[in-house]
Each structure stands twice: as structure tokens, then as C-alpha cells.
Amino acid sequence: MNTPWIGQAVTSQSKSNLALSFFCLPREQKWAMTVFYAFCRVIDDIADSTELSLLEKKEGIVFWKKEIERIYVSVPSSPLGKELREVVLKWKLPQEILQDIILGVEMDITKSRYKTFEELSLYCYRVAGAVGLISIEIFGCRHSCSKEYALALGTAFQLTNILRDVSKDSSYGRIYFPLDELDEHGISEQELLTQKWSPKIREFFRFQYLRAKHYFAKSSKLIHPSDRPKLLAAEIMSSVYRAILEKIRTKQFNVFHHSIRLTKLQKLVSILRVLGKNFWGPKNPTAFVPPKKIVILGGGFAGLSAAFELNSRGHDVVVLEAKSMLGGRAGSFKVPQVGETIDTGQHVMMGCYDHTLELVEKLGIGSKLFWIDPIKIVFLSHNGSSVLSAGQLPAPFHLLVGLLNYKSLSVADWIKAFSFLFSIFIADKPFEKETADQWLKRKHQSSSLIRSLWEPLCIAALNLPLNESSALLFYRVVRKTLLGKRKDLSLILCRIGLGELFTKECERLLKMCGSRILFKSSVCSLEFENNYLKAVKTTDGKTYSADCFISALPWHTLGSLLPEESLLKKKCQSIKQSPILSLYFWVDRPLTNEPILGFLDSPVQWLFSRNLFMDSSILSFPLYSYVAVISAPPKDILAMSSKEIEKMVWREVNQLIPGSKEARFCQSFLFKAMGATPKFDPESLKHRSSPTTSWNNFFLAGDWTDTGLPATIEGAILSGKTAAQYADAFPLIAQSPPLLVEEKAT
Structure with a gap:
């Protein structure tokens, strides 16, 4: 074995993240990877050179194509070629894969645009996947899954490189993002080449990040236990590249104005994370759960x-x-009479929806939401109005302020409410077969408390009145909403059709990663x-x-x-199922300045002012849009015709909002969701x-x-x-x- 003077010199000068991991390899493998990486570095430098002409670059590529051929049939002419020949002979490396790597670099010279991800995938294979296939041969991997691992990890590496190096590639006039995906996001080539930062660029980069994460995850699942010890160097590379990808995320994907480089400490942490997992992590020699x-x-x-x-x-x-659209029971459609998009029932989310908000954050769709933070709901009754509004104080004082200012409650009610909440705080659970109404009465909650606080909360969360709802489920609702963090009590409405909240982004991401949605x-x-x-x-x-x-x-x-x-x-x-009736109606003037009104002692529980939170692009100006919600309606209301329900709702609105009598009722649309939610009473909860x-x-x-x-x-x-x-x-x-x-x- 010759001392790899050329290979060692080239690799040392590169300061590459890939070469960083060679320290953990046995001596012979380290030598081989050093020489192989030097070969990759030399041909890559040909394509990226600012000194060579296009003709000289092509001549350099032709030289290395012939040099690889000479390795297998005669004697190479370059010192690095001679060192590489020793590696090829010792590890029996296939010529076609080395030639694929050269073809990948040649694409950097001859091709600067990729129409589809399929085209880009070929490039990723040649410049990264093929490198991985050679590497696993040197590492001594033998399981067939290791080849799939190398290809998936190579794709992840190259997608990370592409995202990190947008600015550098733009200076060469190269765009490595699929043009059809740019077009789908409404981004022109010029916007990338001139590095014009915008929200749509951010969201485009977010999805490139998510696709890279998919391939990193896939590669991790393709590590077979028999080859895992041999892939330590590859996993160190993977850890470093994952850290680069996450740094892009922490910079809000703004790779135009931030240099995405890891510090020495960050690289060290990435390396130690893998070493710690390898030497001290759980070891199950038979555990192997590949992608499914x-x-x-x-x-x-x-x-x-x-x-x-x-x-x-x-x-x-x-x-x-x-169906022909996504969303299920939380769908949207357009009402032809007014040309406005409405939902299959008005939904309200809350700040305690941790999993929902996590998905919103990952997909970058926070702008689709309208927050009422802190919570504020004006309740109307024939006795006047009362405002339930939490303060800006941290929990639990925000709730204290809210209840003290709620005029529907007396001092005695406050004491009973706080006593009840304290019992929930110490996990004093209701009985399994108890209804929420029975539980509240056993806890000495007054009729005014039940009427103005607990009944509205129960009907909103469970779509059932207290006398039918499971006390155990209502206990969980109260504990999660009222006894959590301050933001947990916030209300969240969708600014667009609810059916479009997740659907477009999820469909796009699945398609980008090779999955499918079949309508x-x-x-x-x-x-x-x-x-x-x-x-x-x-x-x-x-x-x-x-x-x-x-x-x-x-x-x-x-x-x-x-x-x-x-x-x-x-x-x-x-x-069983519990229905919800939603009467959408349009009038010629605003009825209230509040996005949500609660109705007490009324068959209508809620009135939403859609003009105050919906995106203006889906509203039917100059009309004002509202939706009245009747949750868990009794049988007599369900038996009414659409016209009868319209008259009943408008009568309730006129009685509780006197100024509405001056408005002209222009149009309405009744949506009956008979199976809006399952009916979770104490008996059916066990099912x-x-x-x-x-x-x-x-x-x-x-x-x-x-x-x-x-x-x-x-x-x-x-x-x-x-x-x-x-x-x-x-x-x-x-x-x-x-x-x-x-x-x-x-």
C-alpha cells in the first residue's frame, strides 16, 4: 500500500464535512476513503473552477473518464489515479459507479436547470448516491439494504447541499430546484438568481427542508443490524448534515442572508451524539424496522x-x-348563491391544541389562523351582556381575572367555581358512569354557574348538553383548557375554508416525497x-x-x-352521533364588532362574524357574512324546515342584538351535519x-x-x-x- 500523498493533501485542504468522519475508520479504510474522497474533490473542483474555461472543464472531465478506464485495463497516468487504482483493486470497486460520479459532475457543466424532481434525482444519485455506494463497499457492508441506505442518505445529503448553497449556485447561474415546483409556488427563476427574499420563497425552502428530512429518516431505517457497526462514519456524516439542515430551519430558511455553516462546537456535538448512541445507546442486534x-x-x-x-x-x-377533495368532515365548499366559501360547520380551535399547532408550525401555515388571545367572548341574554375575558397575567391568574370580571357570576359563584377548579387541579376525577351535570351538582355548582359557564363550555367541546355528556371527558376538557398555560385558553379561528387548512400543503409534501393521494x-x-x-x-x-x-x-x-x-x-x-346545524346568512350591514358572540338561554349557542376573521378574498362583499351555530339540537329543531330554522335564528338575533332589526336579511344557507361528532355519553365512551x-x-x-x-x-x-x-x-x-x-x- 502506497502512502496517499496526493489523496491526503487534497482531502486535508478541503475541510469537508464528509472527510470529518474518517477519523473513526480503521487504518486501511481511512486510507481508501481519503483517496476516494480526493478523487471526488478533484473532479468537483473542475466544474466549480472560476479559472478554467468551459472547454478546459470538458477536457478535464474527459481526462478523468479515460483515467478511470485506465485503472481497470492498464496504468493510470496521474499520481491520484495510481493511488485510486490501489483502492479499486483492493475493494473491487465497480467502474460504472465511478463513471456515474464523473457524469454527475459533468452535469454541473452542461446542465443548469432541472424540469422535475425525477431529473434532479438522477443528478443526486450521480453526485451523492454513487459516492455512497462506493463508500459502503469500502466500509465492508454486505446487506442489500445498505445499498438503499446509501442512495437515500446520498439524496438527503445533496438536497441539504442544494438548499444550503442556493446563493453560491445562483452566482454560477445554476438552479437545482425542480422548475415545476418553483412554478407551483409562483416563483420565477429570476427571483432565485437575484436572491429576492419573500414569504413564498421561505415556504418553498421549507418544503425542500421537509423532503430532505424524509430522506434522512428513510436512510436511518435502512441500517441493518449486521452492517450498523460498519456505518459509524456514515452516521457521523449524517449527524453533521442533519445539524446543517436544522440550522437552516432556525434561520427561518433564509439562506440568502445567513451563512449556514456549523461551528467547531456544533460539529463536535453532532459527532459525540453519534458516538454516544453507538457505544452507550440501547443495543438490540435483531431490531430492524425498514421503511414500509x-x-x-x-x-x-x-x-x-x-x-x-x-x-x-x-x-x-x-x-x-x-371524495374529490380532502378534509373529511372538516370540509369546505362554495355557496353558488353568493359565491362564498363556507365550512361544513364552524370550528373553533384553542391554544391548548398542541398537536394541531405543532403540525401548523411544521407546515408553515400559521398565517391561516386568527387568534383571539387572550380569550374574549361576549355572552348575550335577555338580561343583558357579560364578557368572559382572560387577562394578560400568567396562569393561573389570567383565569382569576377572567372569572372575577364575568358579570354573570356572583361572589358565591366565584368561590364555588374556584373550589371546583381546585378539586380538578388535585385530580379529583368524576365517576366513570356519571354525567357532567350529575358531577357538577355533586360538586355544588350553582345553576347560574352551570348556565353561564359550564354549559357553554360543554356544548362547545363535546357537542352535547351537560345532562348527556360524560363527566370524565368533560373533566379532561376543563383541566386542559382552564388549568393549563395562559395561551391554552386562547381561541383560534381559521381565516380560510377549513378544508384548506392542511390539505394543500400535505398533498404537496406527500407528492414531493413520492407518496400519493388517490381521490x-x-x-x-x-x-x-x-x-x-x-x-x-x-x-x-x-x-x-x-x-x-x-x-x-x-x-x-x-x-x-x-x-x-x-x-x-x-x-x-x-x-351514536350528535348533529350540528350551521345557518350561514348574509345581511347588508354589520351586526356586531365581536368575532364571536355567545347566546345564553337560547336555542342558538354561538354567532360568528365571519367578516372579522375570514380572509377578504373568500367573502362576498358588500354583504356581511355570519354563521349561527346550534350544537346538539333537540328533535323538534331537527324536524324544522330550512326556512323555519332561518326564521328562528333571525328572531333570536333580533332579540339579543336589537340593532340587527335595521339590517336587511339577504340570503341564507343551512348546513345540517347530522353526524358532526360521535355522541360521548358515559355509556358510549367505553366503545x-x-x-x-x-x-x-x-x-x-x-x-x-x-x-x-x-x-x-x-x-x-x-x-x-x-x-x-x-x-x-x-x-x-x-x-x-x-x-x-x-x-x-x-
């Missing part, structure tokens, strides 16, 4: 949450959605075999097989697909299902599953995330099946 093919039934919020979580963990996902794919049957779900069939005659399945279908839809003898089917059939089923590879998501929360957006998001975590941990028993098998439609 997973089918999700249903594209509502629970299904999208599961898809996002699985994508971030490196899996391949197919979402089957029966008008209604599941008609499930095929079970030996405690496993083997396949699902759709009404268009297609059969989908996968490693795992997640149902994010409503309980009644899933129940209709399950075997008759199934315990889960019986549970689904035992869950909520866990994420797991009696079929090992079949998991459940949906706000009706046992999340410990009411059937809310937060419950749906949490359920999807939880089901995804179970599917992620599920061990494969065989090689992944093909994801889709076509059949003739019947």
Missing part, C-alpha cells in the same frame, strides 16, 4: 396527520380518499387473513396491498366494512377504540378513537399521529408487497 408501504383509508384531518407523520419517518404512503377511491371491502389485513378493495375495482393499513374513516363507515363477528364492528355500531386492532398490521385513527380528548380537530390530529407511530414501530414479517394491484372493475 402504508395505505391510509380516508383523507380527513386524522388521515392527513397520519400521512404527515409517516412521511416524516421515512415511509411510503398512499391515501385513499372517497374518488372509495373503499368497499377489507380482506383479512390470519390476523392480518392483507388488502383493501375500492369501488373502481382496484386492490391495494401494503405492509400496514391505517383506517381514518368515520366509525360508521369503518363498521360497515368489518366482519360480522368482529368486536370492533360492534363497538362502531354502538357509537372508543384504541389505535390497535385484533389485526396486527391494521391501526385506527379518527376523533372517535380513544385519544382521551373530545371529538375535535385536536383529537383527530392526535389520533393520526398516534396511529402512525404504531405503524412505524410494527415489525415486518416478510418483504414488502407491491403497493397496488390492478383488477378489472366489476
